[in-house]
Amino acid sequence: MLIILIWLLPMIGDAAEKYELRCLPGLLEESMKIAIDQAGTLESGKNSGAVEKYLESVGLKPGNPYCAAGQYYCFLKAARKLGLSIRSIPIPRTGLANAIFNHAKKYGRKVPYKPAVHDLLIYRKGRTRFGHVERIIETGRAGWVKTIAFNVSSIVDGKKREGVFIRKRNIYHPLAAMFVRGLVGFRERD
Numbered sequence: 001m002l003i004i005l006i007w008l009l010p011m012i013g014d015a016a017e018k019y020e021l022r023c024l025p026g027l028l029e030e031s032m033k034i035a036i037d038q039a040g041t042l043e044s045g046k047n048s049g050a051v052e053k054y055l056e057s058v059g060l061k062p063g064n065p066y067c068a069a070g071q072y073y074c075f076l077k078a079a080r081k082l083g084l085s086i087r088s089i090p091i092p093r094t095g096l097a098n099a100i101f102n103h104a105k106k107y108g109r110k111v112p113y114k115p116a117v118h119d120l121l122i123y124r125k126g127r128t129r130f131g132h133v134e135r136i137i138e139t140g141r142a143g144w145v146k147t148i149a150f151n152v153s154s155i156v157d158g159k160k161r162e163g164v165f166i167r168k169r170n171i172y173h174p175l176a177a178m179f180v181r182g183l184v185g186f187r188e189r190d
Contacts, residue, residue, distance in 0.1 A: 016171070017182040018119070019101075019108035022189035023090040028118050030078035035135055035148045038070065042156065042163035051163065054150060060095045067132050068097045070150025070164065071120060074135075090186060097122050097133035104184040111185065115139050115171050119185045121147060123178035131178055134167060143171040 043049050048062035055066050057073040075089040086093075092103045101122040115121075115136055124131040134147035147167045154165045171180060 016113055016180050017105070018111050018113045018185055019104035019182070020111050020185040020187045021090040021104050021108045023186040024084065024088055025188045026082055027075065027078050027084060027088055027090075028186055028188075030082055031074040032118060032135070032137065034077050034081075035071070035074040036137065038074070038150070038164045039148060039166055040164065042161050047151065047162075051151070055095070058093050058095050064095055065151050066095065067134070067149070067151040068100055069095045071100070071133055071135060091120070091184070096129060097131040098124055098129050098181065100133060100184055101181055108184070113171075113183065115143070115145050115183060116185055119183045121145065121169060121171060121183060122181045123175050124181040125178045131181065132175060134169065136183075137166070143173075145169055145171060 041050050043051050047064055047066060051066050052062045054069040054073045055062060055064055057076050058069045060069060072089070072091060072093055075091060076086065079086055079088050091100050094100065100120060117136055117139060119136045121134050121136060122131060134149040136145045137148050138146035147169055148164070149167045150164050151162065152165055152167060153160050153162050169175070171183065174180065
């Protein structure tokens with residue numbers, strides 16, 4: 001057991017943390033439906049084509065990474081559908097995954113590091129501002145979760161394609177050259 005813990009520590013970089021932001025419960029559920037409906041959306045060029053709507057939602061041009069923009073897009077579309085102000089969106093309007101985590105760290109409350117449905121799993125590339133974000137849609141055992149991920153690759157019809165896909169991740173394992181920074185969760189508010 002000690003060997004496993006020693007092996008996992010470098011993979012989570014600094015101790016991973018979880019912060020919760022307040023969110024309207026209807027907004028969480030509707031944004032989740034919208035996020036899942038995006039699964040299968042494919043790029044037609046490098047970060048362009050059908051995925052440009054995500055970038056537009058945060059004011060970025062085609063060609064930029066859109067993992068965080070996709071998450072924001074789902075909240076924005078849900079807020080509009082529910083007739084809510086964009087001020088009700090709990091995450092900042094950004095294309096940077098780590099800006100979402102920084103916002104939660106500043107304005108949220110720290111809670112135990114335990115994954116939940118709706119949480120955003122944030123990765124960070126070294127000590128840079130760059131990283132990746134995915135939304136947890138299902139939790140499992142030993143840190144395993146299913147996510148809806150924007151700006152990832154998958155094999156579609158025998159070819160590697162980029163777009164929006166369901167993924168299986170572990171909240172303690174790195175993703176390529178990125179370590180897990182933490183989780184951004186949500187608690188209900190009226």
